[in-house]
Amino acid sequence: MKFSRFLSIIFIIAYMLVFQSCGNDNENGSITLSVDRSSVGTGSGIVAMVTVSSPRGSSVSGLPVSILSDNTDVIPNASGRVNSIGVANITLQPRSVITTQKIVNLIAEVDGLRSVSVPVTVTVPTLTMAPPADSTFAATGSINQKVRFVATNMIVTFKDSLGNPVQNQPITLTVDTINNQRVGDQVVFFPTAGTEVIAPPGTITVATDSAGTASIPVSIEIVTPSSIGSQHVITVIWKASANILGYNNIPLTFTASGATQTTVTN
Numbered sequence: 001m002k003f004s005r006f007l008s009i010i011f012i013i014a015y016m017l018v019f020q021s022c023g024n025d026n027e028n029g030s031i032t033l034s035v036d037r038s039s040v041g042t043g044s045g046i047v048a049m050v051t052v053s054s055p056r057g058s059s060v061s062g063l064p065v066s067i068l069s070d071n072t073d074v075i076p077n078a079s080g081r082v083n084s085i086g087v088a089n090i091t092l093q094p095r096s097v098i099t100t101q102k103i104v105n106l107i108a109e110v111d112g113l114r115s116v117s118v119p120v121t122v123t124v125p126t127l128t129m130a131p132p133a134d135s136t137f138a139a140t141g142s143i144n145q146k147v148r149f150v151a152t153n154m155i156v157t158f159k160d161s162l163g164n165p166v167q168n169q170p171i172t173l174t175v176d177t178i179n180n181q182r183v184g185d186q187v188v189f190f191p192t193a194g195t196e197v198i199a200p201p202g203t204i205t206v207a208t209d210s211a212g213t214a215s216i217p218v219s220i221e222i223v224t225p226s227s228i229g230s231q232h233v234i235t236v237i238w239k240a241s242a243n244i245l246g247y248n249n250i251p252l253t254f255t256a257s258g259a260t261q262t263t264v265t266n
Contacts (some may be wrong), residue, residue, distance in 0.1 A: 029054045033067075033108035033115040035092075039122045040075075041161020042252070045093040048078070050108040050115070060086045063110050067092060072104045073120050075096055082110065094122045096250045123161040124254075125241050127171075130155040131258030132218060138266040139224040146184040149221040150262060154175045156240045157213045158254075165212025172241045173206070173216055175199040176257065179235040182223050187236055190217040225266035233263045 036047045048067050052060045066086040067078040073095065080090040092106070102122045106113040132152040139147070146149065158169045175187045176201070189197040189204045197204050206214045225232045240256045 012036050016071075027104055029060070029113060030114045031108055031110055031113045032049065033106065033118050035106070035120060038119070039121045039123055039162065040092070040094055040099075042094055042096045042098065042125070044161065045091050046120065048090045048092055048108070048118075050080075050082070050088040050090065050110065052110050052113075053083050053090075054086075060110075066109045068107045068109055070107075070117075071102065074102045075104045075106070075120065092120075096252055098122065099124055099252075099254070102226065125161050125166070125242075125244060125252075126159050127240060127254040127256040128157045129238065129240050129256040129258045130157075131236075131238050132220070132260045134261040134263075136263040136265065137264070139264055142224045143228075144223055144226050146221050146223050147264075148188070148219050148221045148262065150218075150260075152218065154216040154218050154238065155199060156208075156256065157211075158208050158215070158242050159212050165210065166210070167210050167212065167243055169209060169212065169244070171208060171210040171214045172203060173214075174203045174239050176237040176239040179237065180232075181234055182232065183235050184221070184223040186221050188219045188221060190219070220260065220262050222262055222264050224264055228266055231263055231265040233261065235259055235261045 032051045034049050040046045050065045054060050060082050061084045063082045065080050067090055069075045069077055075092055075094050078090050078092050081087040082088045101124060104120050104122055105117045105255055106120060107117050123261060128192060130168050131154060135150055137149045156171050158166045160166050178185055187199045189199060191197060206216055208214045220236060222234055238258050242253050242254050
């Protein structure tokens with residue numbers, strides 16, 4: 001019995017030694033994930049740093065690392081390998097298919113270990129418009145005569161996905177519609193001194209300045225009311241657009257719109 005019990009003890013010890021030798025150095029190790037910035041815009045990128053350590057001090061050099069995204073339509077998964085000091089730097093780039101801001105959660109994974117989730121905000125460029133203000137004018141007794149009443153600037157601003165102004169960005173401006181239009185109602189653009197562009201259907205393209213702004217002089221021409229004591233009201237619907245190249249040179253179009261109401265009384 002004593003010999004049998006001795007064999008049993010030897011078997012158990014041997015089993016435990018074999019079991020421990022099959023363990024993975026990284027199963028009880030650690031993995032951390034950090035990013036060089038918490039916001040990234042379409043067409044730009046961030047660097048994710050993955051740090052892997054082994055509790056037994058063994059080398060983790062060369063281990064494959066994965067960055068997993070919870071929204072691969074916005075930020076695709078990525079991969080890399082740990083270097084000699086247990087670090088992998090992996091560049092992540094959002095896809096240029098979104099037009100509204102998103103939050104994407106990232107997790108690093110290596111040899112079955114996963115890091116804590118890190119949120120990254122993906123921002124997009126913005127195009128904004130400040131149309132000419134609404135105005136009311138009194139006619140001077142003319143009937144059914146086209147008169148140029150408004151001379152003011154249309155202001156359009158374009159900023160990149162991080163909110164910085166974009167210089168020399170072409171902006172295309174059109175008159176989408178003129179509501180309650182009568183024959184003779186139109187808009188006049190003044191892209192440069194001494195020139196006029198009539199819209200509709202005229203379209204002009206101007207470039208933004210160092211502040212990311214394009215200021216376009218415009219006037220609204222409107223036909224006076226056909227009788228004394230009446231009024232003629234039109235609404236001009238403006239539309240601006242800007243095209244940029246995003247990730248993988250995919251073109252993105254951003255638009256802005258606004259309206260100006262002009263009233264002429266007689």
